[in-house]
Amino acid sequence: QINAALAAGQPAIVQVDSSPAEGIQTHWVVLYGKKGDDYLMLDPWPYQPDITKEDLLMKRYAQSRTLKRAISHVILFEAYGSGGPVSTPTTGQPGTAPVSTSGPCARVKDSVTWGLNIRSSVDTSSTVNIVATAPAGTQLELLESDGMSKIGAVNQWVRVRTPLGWEGFAAAWYLENVPGASPAPVSPPETPSSTPAEPPKEENKEDKLVVVVSSAVGTSGLRLRKTASKGGSLIAVLKAGTRLTVLEPARKAKAKIGKANQWLHVRGSKNQRGYVGAEYVTLP
Structure with missing residues (x-):
């Protein structure tokens, strides 16, 4: 037992x-x-x-x-959402020597006296996915291009790397900007062309198909992933009823809706882009 x-x-x-x-x-x-x-x-x-x-x-x-x-x-003890053996101590890599950081960083708030958990996914229903715990004051490297915009935002997760090389997701609302850090460089505005640029086809609203996350996902939600694979990095967990904009031809997408082992390229309300299982979405 x-x-x-x-x-x-x-x-x-x-x-x-x-x-x-x-x-x-x-x-x-x-x-x-x-x-x-x-x-x-x-x-x-x-x-x-x-x-x-x-x-x-x-x-x-x-x-x-x-x-x-x-x-x-x-x-x-039933840890709902766990999906594999409990993580065991390790003395191997990473975690033996500090890793130098060159990208943008954020700092664990001093108020997080218990330490901030770094997780392999954004699921907080289990401790199985905790890969490391960063003490208050720890500086974490941000691994997402828009990571700085999430710092301090409630219900936002950002992918980070610890000084010892552990990578995972951290709750952005427990992070703060590093004092004295330089803001991300701002690119100078482009000189407007004399010929109006044709809008990208992807943004043509008339071609867009909207789908809704099915109630079949229950309270577990639907995973939005970076690649069309169950092993793809997790971007977000979408609740039932969430509306998504499909980023592929409508005719092709409609043929996939409701079918197993099919993926749809979509965009969420927060402009998060990724892939979802087509069997878990329906037409509104």
Whole structure:
């Protein structure tokens, strides 16, 4: 039962006897992985939790018992939205040496005393996607061309890189501009041409097809990705009812709507562009 939970990305809380003295000295620890015939754990008291090193259950609490007898009670924690084994400590790259930054940066606000989680996706329903935690005051490199415009904005996520090289998404409302940082250079205005430029075909409103995110996505929402693949980088999660502008020929797009394994190139209300699964959209 514990093994199945861990494999599904669900941590397990177990009760052990914390002392070899007579009787049971009740103590609870969190199991987050399996190693050989033992379990990796976080032991909150009296030890300082540290996810950068490994603590083994049996090494600390076996007291000459077998694994089954060392654990007296089990609580399985259901982390909704998790989709794989719980992340385990690592001493490999990245994270061994500071990475130099050359692009625009933002700083974790001093008020974020608990540290800012850097996630592999913008899903906050689980801790499984946390790849690193940046302490207050940490300077993060922005990996998006429009990253500076998101800093401090509520419900906005920005892709960042930590000083140790970890990359992921950070909640932009916990970030602030780096004091003394130079603003992004502004390109000089172009000299207008004597001949009016023909508007790009993509912006011709008459050619645009509008679709709506289907209610079939439920509360999970529909993923907007950078590429037409389930492995594509996540841009945003769209709620049911969200209107999207299709950025491909209407006739071609209509043939895909409602069909599995088909992707549509779309633009959201916040000008976010990417791909969504065509089976999860409908015509308004």
